[in-house]
Amino acid sequence: MTRKPDGPLRxxxxxxxxxxxxxxxxxxxxxxxxxxDPVTITLPRGETPSFKLIKAEKGDGWARASVIKDAGDDPDVTHGAEIISTVRIGTPGNGISFHAGDGVGTITKPGLPLPPGEPAINPKPREMMIGQITELCNQFGVSTDVEIEISIPGGAEIATKTWNGRLGIVGGLSVLGTTGIVIPFSCSAWIHSIHRGIDVARATGRDHVASATGKTSEAAIRAFYGLPEEAILDMGDFVGGMLKYLRKNPIAFVSIAGGFAKLVKLAQGHLDLHSSRSQVDFDRLAGTIAACGGDKTLQDKCRTANTAKQVLELCQAADVKIEDAIARQACESARATLDGASAVEVVITDRNGTIIARHGIGEFDQFRPVAS
Structure with missing residues (x-):
């Protein structure tokens, strides 16, 4: 994740x-x-931003305009992209329709806010565009029969940096935004993608999904169960955003995989695992070591350790199974947030992707791999 810069953010x-x-x-x-030019619009909460036009073209029955997306200080992959709208006079009585141009994806799986076959232009942006079109039609006394085609040059390539493929959005980007405003480092887009991943998994009948804090643990849990891509949730640090959504939109069984340090934070009750928003409590970790049979010397070394990784290495050298205790505590923390909505297991991996601890597997034994 990109580091948040110091000072006020745009x-x-x-x-x-x-x-x-x-x-x-x-x-x-x-x-x-x-x-x-510039063009001014009204956003859902009443803000009235103005945008400078890049393209301004028109012909018989059509017109095209574009603006450059400015995501402020947010590390948004679409920052600087050209957003193009081509409008055409539609067939009388057909109303306002939306179409995917170059670089805008098409929905292929159920579970998203729009059905398969629709362009990936989300409901709120559609509502915003419909509002602007309707206002102008009323002003000029014409019918609201309009075809709107949104294009994003290079969008298919940019989309490879997003999770659209896992959500079943092919061919390009999604047109997103509920308020019209990007709040820098709010991570709302990431959490939105987690929620949509859960929706797609439910709609396609998945009764087991796996989530991970990073690529290594994701590869490990996916290989362990032989899960397809659509059963993987891109959780990252946002375990709370995932668990709270699952509490209201349950899936039978969820696996949470991650490295030791991240899952220590979950074990200690943190639901946002990013280093800037939660820290390991080494005194509390020393107490866990004591409960695992670690002596006072090991406990004291834990309290002065630089990292959770160092604590794990110290415990492994002393043959103290701290990883098993952390897996259990993290699973208990996840269960508390889920409040019984889903069964859950926690899987801890090392930096090579080897599974070193698991807890919760007895909750849903049918998903356990058959022993070879």
Whole structure:
């Protein structure tokens, strides 16, 4: 994850807000003959940002406008992308329709807010664009029969840096944003993707999903169970965001995999595992070592250790199974958050991807691999 810079952070605009601005500019030009530049829109919470146009083209029955997405100080992969809207006069009586242009994905799996076959333009951005189109149609006294095509040049390549593939969105990016505003380092897009992954898993009948704190633990848990890509949730540090959503939208069994240090934090009750938002309590960890039979010397070494990794190495050298205790405590923490909605196991891996501890496997034995 990109490190958060010091000092005040600049907010930005979502892809949905940029698409809305481009759509308004294009439709207004088609109706009036002139492109508003800059173009001003009203966001769901009443903000009225203005956007400078990059493209401004029109012909017989169509117009096209674009803006460059500015995500502020957020490390958004779509920052700097060109968001293009091409509007066309539609067939009378058909109303407003949305289409995926180059670089915008198409939904192929159930469970997302829109059905398979639809362009990946989320409901809130659609609502924003419909509002702008309707306002202009009323102003100029014309019907709201409009075709809107959103394009993002290079979007297919950018999408490889997102989780769209796991969600069944193919061919490009999603047009997202509920408020129109990007809050820097709010991580809302990441948590949104976790939630959509759960929705897709439920809609496709998955009764077992696995989540992981990083690539190594993800590869380990996926290989252990032979899980397909769509059964993997990109949890990262946001175990709380995942567990709280599962509490309301349960799946029968969830595996949580991660390295020792991250899962110590979960064991100690933290639901955000990022280093800037939670820290390992070494005194508490020393108490766990004591409960595992570690002597006072080992406990004292733990209290002055630099990292949780160092604690694990000290315990392994002393043949104290701290990893088993942490797996158990982390599983208990996850269960408390799930409140019985789903069965859960915790799997701890080392840096090579070897599983060194598991707890919770008895809750849902049918998912255990058959011994060879």
């Amino acid at each position: 907010k930005g605009w979502t892809t949905g807000a940029c698409a809305t601005a481009a759509t308004r500019a294009a439709w207004q030009a088609l109706l009036s003959g002139d492109f508003p």
